[in-house]
Amino acid sequence: MEDIILDETVSAVTSEEAWVWIERLKPAAVLSLLKDPDHAMNVSRAFFGYRPDAKSYGNTLVKSRLVQAAVKDSLFAKKLRELTEAASPPPVQKALPEHSPAPSASLSALKPDKSESLRIERDQRRRERDEARLALSLAEAERDESVRVRLKAETERDDAQRQLKKLGERVARLERQTQKQQQVEAQLFRALNQGKVSLPPTNLARTAGKEPSEPLRRISPWLIAVHHLLDKSKFDLAMVLASDVLKADAEDPDALDITIRAWEGRGDLIQAAPAIRRLLGVQLIRQDMAVAADTLGRLLKSVSSPHRAEADARRFLSALSPENATAVEAGRRLLTRLKGSDPAAYTWLTTLISTHTKLGPVLMPPPGALGPDDPLPLKLSKGHPQGQPLTARLLTDAVDKGMTALVEATRTALTNLETADPKTYTRFWAALEQAASSDSTRLLPLKRKPRGPIVVDGSNVAWFDQESLTYGKPRLRNLQEIRRLLRSRGFFPVVLYADANLPYFIDEADALRQMIGRHELLLVDGGTDADEVLLRLAKQLTAPILTNDKMEDWDPEGEVPKVRYSISSGGEAHLLTDI
Numbered sequence: 001m002e003d004i005i006l007d008e009t010v011s012a013v014t015s016e017e018a019w020v021w022i023e024r025l026k027p028a029a030v031l032s033l034l035k036d037p038d039h040a041m042n043v044s045r046a047f048f049g050y051r052p053d054a055k056s057y058g059n060t061l062v063k064s065r066l067v068q069a070a071v072k073d074s075l076f077a078k079k080l081r082e083l084t085e086a087a088s089p090p091p092v093q094k095a096l097p098e099h100s101p102a103p104s105a106s107l108s109a110l111k112p113d114k115s116e117s118l119r120i121e122r123d124q125r126r127r128e129r130d131e132a133r134l135a136l137s138l139a140e141a142e143r144d145e146s147v148r149v150r151l152k153a154e155t156e157r158d159d160a161q162r163q164l165k166k167l168g169e170r171v172a173r174l175e176r177q178t179q180k181q182q183q184v185e186a187q188l189f190r191a192l193n194q195g196k197v198s199l200p201p202t203n204l205a206r207t208a209g210k211e212p213s214e215p216l217r218r219i220s221p222w223l224i225a226v227h228h229l230l231d232k233s234k235f236d237l238a239m240v241l242a243s244d245v246l247k248a249d250a251e252d253p254d255a256l257d258i259t260i261r262a263w264e265g266r267g268d269l270i271q272a273a274p275a276i277r278r279l280l281g282v283q284l285i286r287q288d289m290a291v292a293a294d295t296l297g298r299l300l301k302s303v304s305s306p307h308r309a310e311a312d313a314r315r316f317l318s319a320l321s322p323e324n325a326t327a328v329e330a331g332r333r334l335l336t337r338l339k340g341s342d343p344a345a346y347t348w349l350t351t352l353i354s355t356h357t358k359l360g361p362v363l364m365p366p367p368g369a370l371g372p373d374d375p376l377p378l379k380l381s382k383g384h385p386q387g388q389p390l391t392a393r394l395l396t397d398a399v400d401k402g403m404t405a406l407v408e409a410t411r412t413a414l415t416n417l418e419t420a421d422p423k424t425y426t427r428f429w430a431a432l433e434q435a436a437s438s439d440s441t442r443l444l445p446l447k448r449k450p451r452g453p454i455v456v457d458g459s460n461v462a463w464f465d466q467e468s469l470t471y472g473k474p475r476l477r478n479l480q481e482i483r484r485l486l487r488s489r490g491f492f493p494v495v496l497y498a499d500a501n502l503p504y505f506i507d508e509a510d511a512l513r514q515m516i517g518r519h520e521l522l523l524v525d526g527g528t529d530a531d532e533v534l535l536r537l538a539k540q541l542t543a544p545i546l547t548n549d550k551m552e553d554w555d556p557e558g559e560v561p562k563v564r565y566s567i568s569s570g571g572e573a574h575l576l577t578d579i
Contacts, residue, residue: 013070013071013074013077013081014071015067015068015071015131016124016127018066018067018070018071018077018080019063019067019127019130020084020123021070021080021081021083021084022063022066022067022070022080023063024084024087025080025083025084025087026087027053027054027058028054029087030043030057030066030080030083031052031053031054031057033079036079038075039075039076039079042066042069042073042076043066045065045069046062046065046066046069047062047065048065050062060130060134060137061134061137061138063130064130064131064134066080223254224569226238226241226242226258227258227569227570228569229241230258230261230262230265233265235262235263235265235266236262238258238261238262239258239259239262239263241258242255242256242258242259242262243255243259246259250278251278251281251282253279253282253283253286256275256278256279256282259272259275260272260275260276260279260298263275269301269302270302270303270304272298272302273299273302273303276295276298276299276302277299277312279295280292280295280296280299280312280315280316283295284315284316284319287319289319289320289324289326289327289330289331290326290327290329290330292316292319292330293316293327293330293331293333293334294330294334296309296312296313296316296334297334297337297338299312300313300338300342300345300349301342301345306344306345306348306349307348310352313349313352314352314356317352317353317356317357317359318357322359328363331363332363332434332437333437333438334349335349335350336372336434336437337437337438372391372392372393372396372431372432372434372435373391373392373393374391374392374431375389375390375391376390376391376392376395376428376431377424377428378390378410378413378414378428379413380406380409380410380413391431391435392431392432392434392435392436393435395407395410395432395435395446396432396435396436396442396443397518398410399442399443399445399446399487399492400442400483400518400520401519401520402453402492402493402494402495402520403493404492404493407445407446411445411446411447411448411449414428414429414446414447432446439480439484441483441484441487441488442487444490444492445487445492445493448490450490450491450492451489451490451491452491452492452542452543453491453492453493453494453495453541453543454486454491454494454495454543454544454545454546454563455495455497455534455537455538455541455543455544455545455546456479456482456483456486456494456495456496456497456545456546456547457497457498457530457531457534457545457546457547457549458479458496458497458498458499458502458521459474459498459499459502459530460547460548460549461478461482461546461547461565461567462475462476462478462479462498462502462506464478464548464565464566464567465567473505473506473507474502474505474506474507475507476506476507476508476511476512477571478567478571478573479496479521481567481571481572481573482546482565482567482573483496484573485565485573485574485575486546489575489579495522495537495541495543496515496520496521496522497521497522497523497530497533497534497537498521498522498523498524498530499523499524499530500523500525500526500528501526502523503516503523529553529554531549531551531554531555532554534547534551535551535554535555535560538560539559539560544560544561544563544579545560545561545562545563546562546563546565547562547563547564548564548565550562561579562577563575563577563579564576564577565577
């Protein structure tokens with residue numbers, strides 16, 4: 001019965017009684033409740049945001065939370081009262097002597113002490129003051145929290161507005177580009193229907209070192225637009241436009257080339273074979289032997305067996321004249337490519353040349369000649385990798401990698417060899433030409449002393465004109481063309497540096513990764529600003545930087561020379577800065 005009465009008393013505890021307990025208790029007594037699983041939650045909530053120590057216990061907010069917990073939780077209130085009573089037990093009355101007289105009844109009639117009432121009133125006012133302070137602190141905390149939430153919402157709103165503005169600008173730009181493209185396509189179709197299409201007389205793939213028999217006219221916008229469609233993988237539309245031209249002129253080389261590229265882009269080489277045969281016939285009639293050699297290689301790649309292209313190969317070989325040095329060099333390059341990419345076609349074509357023509361000594365190296373992968377009779381003083389045979393292909397690859405020491409040692413050794421043994425020098429140089437058949441600028445650093453190094457902003461070059469109608473991705477061809485141009489201007493080594501994310505966006509990702517694996521192109525570490533790395537490297541090499549970016553954040557004074565450039569729609573690179 002006593003326990004029931006006790007629980008009812010505790011459950012009806014007032015905040016004033018709880019304040020008295022909290023004020024009388026020492027911090028250690030309250031902190032001991034943290035060890036009790038029944039009351040640990042109340043204490044931890046009271047000390048939320050504060051360290052559970054004696055200093056925090058003196059905080060008004062903590063005490064107010066403890067009072068609220070005692071009012072709501074009867075067991076917690078009971079525990080606080082027990083701790084308070086244990087901390088300050090009631091005074092024990094002194095026992096009266098055995099023979100003392102009983103207290104007088106007048107004692108119960110004593111007047112109450114005024115000091116006690118004043119103390120109670122003072123404590124009451126103090127509690128009211130503390131409660132007011134607590135309410136004020138809670139109001140200020142709520143106000144600060146609302147201000148923080150409002151500022152956060154305003155920041156998020158501003159960010160969303162900026163993103164929306166950028167997205168709107170991008171959508172508007174894309175809509176303008178789409179509208180412009182639609183207008184160009186509509187004009188092309190109207191011109192085709194009205195018979196007003198004007199095409200250039202020669203193929204876009206010009207013969208190296210040979211001028212056409214008739215003067216060149218400016219390439220028509222129609223042809224440029226169709227090549228743009230091919231670059232954007234719109235093969236069906238390009239094929240429709242080319243077929244309309246072929247209806248008027250079945251032997252038009254540009255329309256045939258577009259048809260072939262469209263079939264190749266769709267991955268159907270068998271369908272491309274008839275157009276390749278017709279294009280080869282047109283080129284042989286025009287005596288464009290260098291271009292015809294490339295076309296024959298495309299034909300051998302498209303047919304299922306080299307024997308199916310025997311008639312076409314015979315026509316090419318019969319039209320090839322040993323006196324035409326350009327045609328002979330083109331035939332040699334064709335054999336070199338086939339030897340590396342299609343050994344079966346190479347063996348078949350060399351057999352055909354040896355048995356049915358007299359061009360064997362002209363197109364194929366005589367016995368004892370040096371090939372691109374044969375060990376070269378050249379001793380170098382430095383720069384040569386240990387345990388690796390010195391070959392022409394190794395030297396041309398060293399030019400792409402920018403191996404300055406090996407290139408300088410080879411150039412010096414070749415100069416001495418030309419004077420000491422001209423025949424061996426000729427054989428040596430013939431092997432180098434075979435190894436560099438696809439890019440003759442690889443031989444220039446081996447032939448003469450370069451003017452110095454240059455650093456290339458690879459990402460800037462690859463992304464050149466990325467927002468035009470021509471293309472939507474960074475292009476590997478841009479990097480290759482810029483490197484050829486710089487080497488032709490005498491620069492070596494040509495250091496290509498690009499952002500770390502370029503392999504994820506480039507149009508020819510596998511070829512780019514091969515360049516990275518061969519150390520022909522370097523990538524900046526992820527999270528690093530490429531401009532900073534390029535400028536630091538250029539200062540170390542005392543070299544200019546090829547870029548269209550001003551790099552004002554890292555080079556505000558323009559200490560490092562910047563070389564500007566441009567790349568035409570046909571892929572031809574040009575320097576805009578005189579260097």
